[in-house]
Amino acid sequence: xxxxxxxxxxxxxxxxxxxxxxxxxxxxxxxxxxxxxxxxxxxxxxxxxxxxxxxxxxxxxxxxxxxxxxxxxxxxxxxxxxxxxxxxxxxxxxxxxxxxxxxxxxxxxxxxxxxxxxxxxxxxxxxxxxxxxxxxxxxxxxxxxxxxxxxxxxxxxxxxxxxxxxxxxxxxxxxxxxxxxxxxxxxxxxxxxxxxxxxxxxxxxxxxxxx
Amino acid sequence: xxxxxxxxxxxxxxxxxxxxxxxxxxxxxxxxxxxxxxxxxxxxxxxxxxxxxxxxxxxxxxxxxxxxxxxxxxxxxxxxxxxxxxxxxxxxxxxxxxxxxxxxxxxxxxxxxxxxxxxxxxxxxxxxxxxxxxxxxxxxxxxxxxxxxxxxxxxxxxxxxxxxxxxxxxxxxxxxxxxxxxxxxxxxxxxxxxxxxxxxxxxxxxxxxxx
Amino acid sequence: xxxxxxxxxxxxxxxxxxxxxxxxxxxxxxxxxxxxxxxxxxxxxxxxxxxxxxxxxxxxxxxxxxxxxxxxxxxxxxxxxxxxxxxxxxxxxxxxxxxxxxxxxxxxxxxxxxxxxxxxxxxxxxxxxxxxxxxxxxxxxxxxxxxxxxxxxxxxxxxxxxxxxxxxxxxxxxxxxxxxxxxxxxxxxxxxxxxxxxxxxxxxxxxxxxx
Numbered sequence: 061x062x063x064x065x066x067x068x069x070x071x072x073x074x075x076x077x078x079x080x081x082x083x084x085x086x087x088x089x090x091x092x093x094x095x096x097x098x099x100x101x102x103x104x105x106x107x108x109x110x111x112x113x114x115x116x117x118x119x120x121x122x123x124x125x126x127x128x129x130x131x132x133x134x135x136x137x138x139x140x141x142x143x144x145x146x147x148x149x150x151x152x153x154x155x156x157x158x159x160x161x162x163x164x165x166x167x168x169x170x171x172x173x174x175x176x177x178x179x180x181x182x183x184x185x186x187x188x189x190x191x192x193x194x195x196x197x198x199x200x201x202x203x204x205x206x207x208x209x210x211x212x213x214x215x216x217x218x219x220x221x222x223x224x225x226x227x228x229x230x231x232x233x234x235x236x237x238x239x240x241x242x243x244x245x246x247x248x249x250x251x252x253x254x255x256x257x258x259x260x261x262x263x264x265x266x267x268x269x270x271x
Numbered sequence: 272x273x274x275x276x277x278x279x280x281x282x283x284x285x286x287x288x289x290x291x292x293x294x295x296x297x298x299x300x301x302x303x304x305x306x307x308x309x310x311x312x313x314x315x316x317x318x319x320x321x322x323x324x325x326x327x328x329x330x331x332x333x334x335x336x337x338x339x340x341x342x343x344x345x346x347x348x349x350x351x352x353x354x355x356x357x358x359x360x361x362x363x364x365x366x367x368x369x370x371x372x373x374x375x376x377x378x379x380x381x382x383x384x385x386x387x388x389x390x391x392x393x394x395x396x397x398x399x400x401x402x403x404x405x406x407x408x409x410x411x412x413x414x415x416x417x418x419x420x421x422x423x424x425x426x427x428x429x430x431x432x433x434x435x436x437x438x439x440x441x442x443x444x445x446x447x448x449x450x451x452x453x454x455x456x457x458x459x460x461x462x463x464x465x466x467x468x469x470x471x472x473x474x475x476x477x478x479x480x481x482x
Numbered sequence: 483x484x485x486x487x488x489x490x491x492x493x494x495x496x497x498x499x500x501x502x503x504x505x506x507x508x509x510x511x512x513x514x515x516x517x518x519x520x521x522x523x524x525x526x527x528x529x530x531x532x533x534x535x536x537x538x539x540x541x542x543x544x545x546x547x548x549x550x551x552x553x554x555x556x557x558x559x560x561x562x563x564x565x566x567x568x569x570x571x572x573x574x575x576x577x578x579x580x581x582x583x584x585x586x587x588x589x590x591x592x593x594x595x596x597x598x599x600x601x602x603x604x605x606x607x608x609x610x611x612x613x614x615x616x617x618x619x620x621x622x623x624x625x626x627x628x629x630x631x632x633x634x635x636x637x638x639x640x641x642x643x644x645x646x647x648x649x650x651x652x653x654x655x656x657x658x659x660x661x662x663x664x665x666x667x668x669x670x671x672x673x674x675x676x677x678x679x680x681x682x683x684x685x686x687x688x689x690x691x692x693x
Contacts, residue, residue, distance in 0.1 A: 080668050081677040088665040096657045103653075108383050129379050148634035148676030148686060150641040150667050152660035156648055161375040163608035164583040164649075168551050171641040172530050172630050186374035208383050212359040219361040219382040226367055227375075228652045230439045231314075235307045238363035243299040245361050246291050254359030255292040264359060319594050340590050372586040397585035419594050423570035430572040430593040437578055438586075441650045442525075446518045449574035454510040456572050457502050465570030466503040477570060 061205045062105070064128060065112040065198075071138070072121030080149075092153055095120060099127040099157060103224050106217030108208055112201040114194070118143040118176060123154035126161055126187060129220060132201045133179035134194040140187060141176035160227075161186045212250035212266040272416045273316070275339060276323040276409075282349070283332030291360075303364055306331060310338040310368060314435050317428030319419055323412040325405070329354040329387060334365035337372055337398060340431060343412045344390035345405040351398060352387040371438075372397045423461035423477040483627045484527065486550060487534040487620075493560070494543030502571075514575055517542060521549040521579060525646050528639030530630060534623040536616070540565040540598060545576035548583055548609060551642060554623045555601035556616040562609060563598040582649075583608045634672035634688040 066072055079091055102109050111117075111128035116139045125131055125140060133140070142151035142158060151158075151171065159167045166185045170177075182188040192200040208216065222241050226234035245251055250266050257264035277283055290302055313320050322328075322339035327350045336342055336351060344351070353362035353369060362369075362382065370378045377396045381388075390402040403411040419427065433452050437445035456462055461477050468475035488494055501513055524531050533539075533550035538561045547553055547562060555562070564573035564580060573580075573593065581589045588607045592599070601613040614622040630638065644663050648656035667673055672688050679686035 077677050077680065081674065081681070083668065085665045085669055088668045089661065092661040092664045096661055100654075100657070108379075129376075130383065131376060145633050145637060145641060146676070146686075147680050148637045148670070148672035148674075148688060150637050150644060150663065152640075152644045152648075152663040152667065153657065155641075155645055156653060156656040156660050159645065159649060160653065163374075165551075165553060165608055165611050168530075168642070168645060169611050171645060172552065172633075172638065174633070186376055189376050189380050211356050211383075211385070215356060215359045215361050216383065218363075219356060219366075220379070222361060222363045223366055223370065223379055223382060224653075226363075227370060228654075231367060231371065231435075232311075232439075234367040235311070235364065238367050239300065239303040239307055241361065241363040242303045243296045245363065246294065246299045247296055248359070250359035252292065252359075254357070255288050258288065258358050259292070264357075266359060319590075340587075341594065342587060374585075397587055400587050400591050422567050422594075422596070426567060426570045426572050427594065429574070430567060430577075431590070433572060433574045434577055434581065434590055434593060437574075438581060442578060442582065442646075443522075443650075445578040446522070446575065449578050450511065450514040450518055452572065452574035453514045454507045456574065457505065457510045458507055459570070461570035463503065463570075465568070466499050469499065469569050470503070475568075475570060 061209045062107050062109045063112050063201055063205050064109055064124070065114065065201075069115050070121070071113050071115045071117040072124050073116065073118055074120030074123070095123075096153060099123065099153075102127045102129075106213070106220065108216060108220060110201060110205055112197060113138040113140070113179070113188070114197055115139070116176065119151055119154060123151070123157050126154065126157035130204070131188045132190045132192060132197065132204065133182060133188045134197045135179055135191050136194050138179040138182075139176040140179075140182045141174060142170045143174045143176065145171060145174040158187065212254065212264075213268070214248060215245060215250050218245055272420045273318050273320045274323050274412055274416050275320055275335070276325065276412075280326050281332070282324050282326045282328040283335050284327065284329055285331030285334070306334075307364060310334065310364075313338045313340075317424070317431065319427060319431060321412060321416055323408060324349040324351070324390070324399070325408055326350070327387065330362055330365060334362070334368050337365065337368035341415070342399045343401045343403060343408065343415065344393060344399045345408045346390055346402050347405050349390040349393075350387040351390075351393045352385060353381045354385045354387065356382060356385040369398065423465065423475075424479070425459060426456060426461050429456055483631045484529050484531045485534050485623055485627050486531055486546070487536065487623075491537050492543070493535050493537045493539040494546050495538065495540055496542030496545070517545075518575060521545065521575075524549045524551075528635070528642065530638060530642060532623060532627055534619060535560045535562070535601070535610070536619055537561070538598065541573055541576060545573070545579050548576065548579035552626070553610045554612045554614060554619065554626065555604065555610045556619045557601055557613050558616050560601040560604075561598040562601075562604045563596060564592045565596045565598065567593060567596040580609065632688075634676065634686075635690070636670060637667060637672050640667055
């Protein structure tokens with residue numbers, strides 16, 4: 061489990077503008093390749109990544125939130141938005157991740173207005189899993205992380221990988237891939253332990269290694 | 272019209288674990304090919320399939336619900352979830368159908384937690400069309416089925432097929448296909464009857480055959 | 483900015499049935515090619531298009547709403563639906579646009595029932611951005627249009643184009659494209675003005691041309 065949190069008032073305000081303004085295109089290309097690599101790394105990690113959003117997450121910060129697997133946000137202080145348009149700068153790379161969680165009309169609205177949305181609004185839009193009171197954010201996020209951490213680690217990794225991989229396939233392709241994963245997962249020690257525990261009416265004991 | 276309902280307390284708890292635990296991979300591959308074939312058959316049938324969910328639908332049972340065209344769920348007793356992770360077993364094939372109705376963050380949450388969601392929660396997530404009081408589930412589902420059954424059968428079949436087929440295409444491809452279906456449908460007897468009835472201010476009389 | 487509104491009681495009831503009933507397939511193919519061309523033109527315009535929906539938008543009218551970038555609807559009189567099935571005529575081309583804003587189960591419900599949904603229901607389904615009191619529809623839509631019109635016009639155009647183009651790509655493809663757009667946008671005069679204004683603590687002044 062990885063919990064992504066931030067120090068200070070803001071969760072993440074995106075890229076440092078001094079790396080963008082008046083920089084040559086080649087250096088901006090490198091900058092955003094690095095940013096994209098980080099977002100893709102979050103997707104490829106076998107561990108789930110939870111964003112613990114305590115304050116404003118805007119532009120690249122909103123991208124970071126959307127790139128995480130699960131999102132817990134503070135009811136009052138968390139605010140999320142693709143704010144680039146205010147500076148005459150389209151949130152192109154954030155759009156890739158945000159549009160994969162948020163519906164078409166709302167995503168277009170985010171891009172056209174640059175508005176910051178409350179945690180509740182962001183949850184209704186599909187960008188946030190849980191909204192909690194600000195003072196309980198840390199505890200609630202940790203509780204959730206600990207609960208997920210009791211599961212089988214290799215199978216959590218499979219669940220995450222299958223989810224994102226099949227999302228890029230047609231349904232037909234996805235079923236062919238998913239069927240093989242059912243077979244592969246069934247013969248893993250963790251599934252055998254899980255099913256056995258279930259049959260014997262006890263809690264499963266999954267090994268702590270990644271498998 | 273097909274209404275899929277179940278006897279007993281549970282709607283569907285998924286696959287029989289005795290067919291999975293300690294079975295060879297080849298037999299699990301066959302098992303899930305059969306399961307996938309059934310889900311694809313529901314999609315390919317010209318009749319709409321309504322899941323009438325009166326109790327728990329978990330793992331493969333949740334898959335079955337997601338694979339149906341329409342879902343009516345009982346307010347108190349229906350519970351839906353991809354619970355495999357609890358047993359160390361990823362709901363890979365269910366993910367294919369569930370992720371096509373449920374947003375990214377909520378689908379990932381289902382997979383990571385294995386939680387059972389209430390009918391209301393499942394409706395908010397996009398997995399359920401209508402939530403009704405438990406004691407009215409049968410009647411409300413039948414009323415809905417009967418209402419849809421008054422429509423033209425071949426055109427219900429076209430609507431269903433076009434919906435799923437175009438979902439796998441780019442917008443550009445989808446428009447080319449959909450345009451031809453508008454032409455083809457317009458010259459069917461049922462469209463001519465429907466438009467004529469509308470012009471003459473009367474109810475259309477569609478033949479009872481599939482067309 | 484383009485605001486699409488209508489005169490009369492109805493927003494848009496779709497195609498003229500006299501152009502469809504008993505027309506030869508070739509003429510219906512031409513008719514729907516024209517319709518599709520219009521919908522694709524709305525998508526390709528560099529200006530955002532807001533649908534100001536004051537009344538019923540059904541069949542092709544619902545398609546038109548879904549094809550717009552943003553949708554404001556009147557709380558009481560706006561009603562939206564894919565109603566073709568009532569006449570034995572599948573809303574095939576509308577499905578292409580509607581299914582790209584509305585979740586699978588709700589979209590299938592629209593197609594099977596032909597029901598008209600209230601503005602609030604349509605907003606919950608992802609087809610509408612904002613619901614406003616009927617008597618404030620014109621003013622609220624214009625206020626929103628004016629707010630967006632203060633943004634950089636070329637960058638609004640980029641935002642819109644990137645959104646729809648990347649939606650047709652895998653995440654991997656989309657990131658490659660989006661990364662280049664970050665570089666290209668950063669060296670546009672409007673981004674330099676936007677960032678400079680932000681650094682200097684003043685409002686940006688974007689030129690009024692399209693760029």
